[in-house]
Amino acid sequence: MDDEGKTVTELAALVGGRVRGDASVRIKSVASLSDAAEGDIAFVEDARLLESVKETRASCVIVPEGAEANAPCLMEAARPKLAFALIAEVLHPPKRFAPARHPTAIISESAQVDESVYIGPHVHVGERTRIGSGTQLHAGVSVGDDVLIGSDCVLRPNVVLYDRVTIGSRVILHAGVIVGADGFGYVRDAENRRHKFPQIGTVLIEDDVEIGAASCVDRGALGRTRIGRYTKIDNLVQIAHNVEIGERVVIAAQTGISGSTVIEDDAIIGGQVGMGDHARVRRGAIIGSKAGILPGKIVRAGSVVWGIPARPLDEYKRLNAHWGRLPTMRAEVEELRRQMKEVLARLEENKEE
Amino acid sequence: MDDEGKTVTELAALVGGRVRGDASVRIKSVASLSDAAEGDIAFVEDARLLESVKETRASCVIVPEGAEANAPCLMEAARPKLAFALIAEVLHPPKRFAPARHPTAIISESAQVDESVYIGPHVHVGERTRIGSGTQLHAGVSVGDDVLIGSDCVLRPNVVLYDRVTIGSRVILHAGVIVGADGFGYVRDAENRRHKFPQIGTVLIEDDVEIGAASCVDRGALGRTRIGRYTKIDNLVQIAHNVEIGERVVIAAQTGISGSTVIEDDAIIGGQVGMGDHARVRRGAIIGSKAGILPGKIVRAGSVVWGIPARPLDEYKRLNAHWGRLPTMRAEVEELRRQMKEVLARLEENKEE
């Protein structure tokens, strides 16, 4: 960004917005409505919050099309939050890293590293590994042998890639991410000791994936673990051997996915979800936080499930409400039993009369 | 510690204890009652364990005031465990690290590092970062640009601080802690692809905070993520963007806190708890292990909650007991239905008669 920022006109052109008010105002930064100061652009997506626009100090506010709001400069957009995000990409571009190979970095002779790559201090790059243009390897990153990394990736400090994994382009791996460790598979012998089932497969992480800090993606046992394009994974997530994750999937923090489970495109998985092995989450399904998916279970396309073990959300909520009224039901059953005893006694009397 | 240790008299003075027996005994180490040997000091807080004091080989035992116990040397204290911890601080002070800048460390020219700082092997310190007196950066620590670190902090091996985070004084970050990674926030476009919502905020970790191994604290999206003074966080914990944690809060291992949630002072959060976004845990509330707090939920000050979704502990336990008796209730309802059928038949007969 040049320090002068952009005019509202320029920004509106980027996102197809329509300006109401002074379109020549210069914007330097994005901000929330409440924290914004002069030179900032903010947004309101929820119509109920339009009232607060009049109190902001932002120089421009992005609002839904046709919204009523009181400010010197408004930008109408079909999806204000998206417009805000796209404008932020322009006003706050990621820090640039000039091509470099830090003198403390150890890069194997046989590695093929594009000359535009940034390699920070104390990085290690193994044999025959190839790294595409514009990629950044920050301090302490360790890349094994025979790894492929595409273009314009960002590997934050202390990321570890084991041998033979493949990373697409524009992939972001946050600090401490570990890709390609051995899967958790053993075979017991007669003394109940475990021998490693071969963990000699690979990992494929496709383009435009982002993986959060300290998350782990194990290699396939024999085949491959795959994470599809545009998928976004939060921090401290565990992806086991041979898991297959589709495109545009979202997985929140601390979720764990067991071996050979399949998550199809566009699924959304909450935080701290646990999935057994060989399960399948079909296209577009949504799994609520902390849910537990049993091994082999199939979650229907587009369905929304919750609970341990997971059930359709509506059913789960209904059952949970019933559960909350158990003391009432208990009392009712007690009362019925008391009454029944009385009724039976009365009938016995009548009989005798 | 000098190798001679301290006399019981000296230690008692430190913690306001009262000595019964030979106060001139020299103590070199703390130990548990069962493992203690000559030269050790142990403690008993629970009156039921006083009986075992006579079997210990400890040279001195800290006991509650007025406790009956049989040992050559006792130290009475209002709170024996606290006295023991304070004595341990004196007998087992943290290892000292002399000021140093390891020749393999890479420290930016523009960084301002106090000359008393210890910087270990393979550390990286970014541009314009400032580090206060007595702080230790152990092997492999990576500190970004424009970071502020106070005095007497300890950053264990491979800690990662992203750009622009602020750490107070006497903060302990265990190995693998990651502070300031991007929060998990995206905006979908028309093709269901996700664009990063700007993650350009900061993190503030206040004085005397301790964070356990491999825990992650994300930066604020637009604002700030904050962890208040004296708060203690265990291993593998996830703190999302814009979370606000008060003072003297305790969070056990593997808990995850979603974006913008607020935890007020003195709250206690168990292990593997999951909290949705925009929730609020009021002052002094206690959340049991594995509980799930729904997004937007408010947990009342001083309350104790448990379960998924969380309820007041007493209620949860009562419901759980009812749940355990469901087979009994099922049988009772069956019996009632059988009896009712009989009663209705009997009444029908009576009518006909």
Place this chain on the structure above:
Amino acid sequence: MDDEGKTVTELAALVGGRVRGDASVRIKSVASLSDAAEGDIAFVEDARLLESVKETRASCVIVPEGAEANAPCLMEAARPKLAFALIAEVLHPPKRFAPARHPTAIISESAQVDESVYIGPHVHVGERTRIGSGTQLHAGVSVGDDVLIGSDCVLRPNVVLYDRVTIGSRVILHAGVIVGADGFGYVRDAENRRHKFPQIGTVLIEDDVEIGAASCVDRGALGRTRIGRYTKIDNLVQIAHNVEIGERVVIAAQTGISGSTVIEDDAIIGGQVGMGDHARVRRGAIIGSKAGILPGKIVRAGSVVWGIPARPLDEYKRLNAHWGRLPTMRAEVEELRRQMKEVLARLEENKEE
């Protein structure tokens, strides 16, 4: 492996298999039945899958003894999957690392490192630490002072060992494992501030243990945290201070075990399990994924438990089924109440008549 592979005869001799068909075929690699090509060996353990043997392109298939299957070369084995794993060890031995001390590694003068040890780039080894023959320390590993590491261990990149921990022989620690960080123990003072309870104990990891990526094993507070022989631990697992884990135990990903809990030999713990402190899992017990074990709880030897809080699996499943039928029971109770009202009214009428 020499590039020529091994003959089926040679492989059969290794695992006590019996060959049917051409035993002179050369095998170069293991593979799954479906992905196998010429030169591969595959296996079938489940008799229901024998049918698919005829479609594989594997040069040899390991099958149960006496199995009917149609292929040019079969190897009968008592336990095909175990035979397959043992054959994989021969065909795909771990990559060898020649003895080396990378010039960027920092090894204390007082450390005793066997000359056969491989030390990769940017490793740090502290004072008086001893490392046995054939052990590998990969890039960025940080080992503290007074650490003991046995023979033939593999420490993957960025493993951190704090001071004074002990690691046996043939131990595998995956990337990002952290051993010996302080346990999470504090004592409150009058202002509700927490002082560290002394965390001055140690960790013992015995022979043939494997620990997955980013898992954490805290040191004992006063005593020791121990992980017994042949135990296998998955990724992102938390083992707290003073936990005692027996031999041949298996612990799946993201499980957390609180302080002083004991897990006896041969127990199997699922993923995302949470265990309170001072619990005890007796010999051979199995704990289902996501279960919660209450503090102090004893899980009986050989039992199988599940749920939060955990109950015997059969009971848990039965209760869960009852829970799922709560709406039905609710309706039945409603109907009973309606009928009872009617019955009582009828009886009242009869009385009046």
